[in-house]
Amino acid sequence: MTTRGYRIICSLCGAEWEYTTSKPRDLVIGGVFAAIVRTAKITDDKSIWILQKTGDNKDAEVFLDKEISLSEWKQMVASFCGKCGAQLAKEEKFCPKCGAGRD
Numbered sequence: 001m002t003t004r005g006y007r008i009i010c011s012l013c014g015a016e017w018e019y020t021t022s023k024p025r026d027l028v029i030g031g032v033f034a035a036i037v038r039t040a041k042i043t044d045d046k047s048i049w050i051l052q053k054t055g056d057n058k059d060a061e062v063f064l065d066k067e068i069s070l071s072e073w074k075q076m077v078a079s080f081c082g083k084c085g086a087q088l089a090k091e092e093k094f095c096p097k098c099g100a101g102r103d
Contacts, residue, residue, distance in 0.1 A: 007052075008073075012085040014055030017073065020048055045071035057085070 006019035047070045054060040068076075080087055086097035093102055 008049065010055060010057070012082075013057040013060075014053070015051065015057055015060055016053040016055065017049045017068075018052045020050055020067075045069060045074075049073055 008017040009015070048067045049070060050065060050067055051060060051063040052065075054064060079090070081095040081098060081100055081102075083100035084095060084098040086095055088095060088102065094100065095102075
């Protein structure tokens with residue numbers, strides 16, 4: 001049993017990551033309290049996200065339908081340029097493809 005609806009969509013390639021709740025107690029809590037609890041959980045670094053669509057990035061297919069924590073997702077995203085999407089090495093301060101600075 002899962003709930004759906006919270007998504008992260010990449011503005012560069014259109015990939016869609018979806019937040020998933022699988023604990024029945026998370027589904028039973030009602031009203032405004034549930035919205036507050038869900039919001040706190042989706043922003044928690046331990047929250048689980050699943051890649052539902054790869055968008056234009058076919059290299060992302062290895063992550064398709066696999067669970068990843070938000071902290072792992074943040075680390076992965078930080079290794080790509082926020083302007084052009086090129087992969088960056090850890091020590092690179094500027095993108096070798098477009099020259100944009102690392103955020």
